[in-house]
Amino acid sequence: MPSVRRAAYLALAGTSFALGVIGAFLPLMPTTCFMLLAVWAASRGSPRFALWIRQHPRFGPAVLAWEGERAIPRHAKYLAVLALGVSILVLALTVSLTWLKALLAVGLVLIGLWIVTRPEPSLGPSPAPCRAVDRRLL
Numbered sequence: 001m002p003s004v005r006r007a008a009y010l011a012l013a014g015t016s017f018a019l020g021v022i023g024a025f026l027p028l029m030p031t032t033c034f035m036l037l038a039v040w041a042a043s044r045g046s047p048r049f050a051l052w053i054r055q056h057p058r059f060g061p062a063v064l065a066w067e068g069e070r071a072i073p074r075h076a077k078y079l080a081v082l083a084l085g086v087s088i089l090v091l092a093l094t095v096s097l098t099w100l101k102a103l104l105a106v107g108l109v110l111i112g113l114w115i116v117t118r119p120e121p122s123l124g125p126s127p128a129p130c131r132a133v134d135r136r137l138l
Helices: 002-025 032-044 046-053 060-069 074-094 098-116 128-137
Strands: none
Touching: 002 032, 002 046, 032 060, 032 128, 046 060, 074 098
16 A cells, blocks of 8 residues: 555656646746645655755755745746736636636735745755755665
8 A cells, every 4th residue: 555655646746746847838837836746745755756856956946945934936926926917817808707706816816915925035055854855865
């Protein structure tokens, strides 16, 4: 049974990582949330893969900022708010039920407010989660 569980975590980690990579190139597709899911799943299925994601030059800094400080970089906030705004516009133009349109728009605005109110990462040393993983794998 543990090997089935490990395989499931690895499959989730690989799929999430692939979706995150796609999101790095496609506008309006998220990247960081998929990378966070990939690291979470990889930590349970393959700590080496989780470490590799954390050390990746493109994806690692945002993951480490979230793990260490629950912080979101400013550029990611801008992109997220832009994507949420476009989503609200698409909803306004495509959803016919007024109550549903309003409910979804309010939900997206609340998500945007939550994102904007997260702190920005400090420029200090790398957060503890990466160092803890480093010691276990060495």
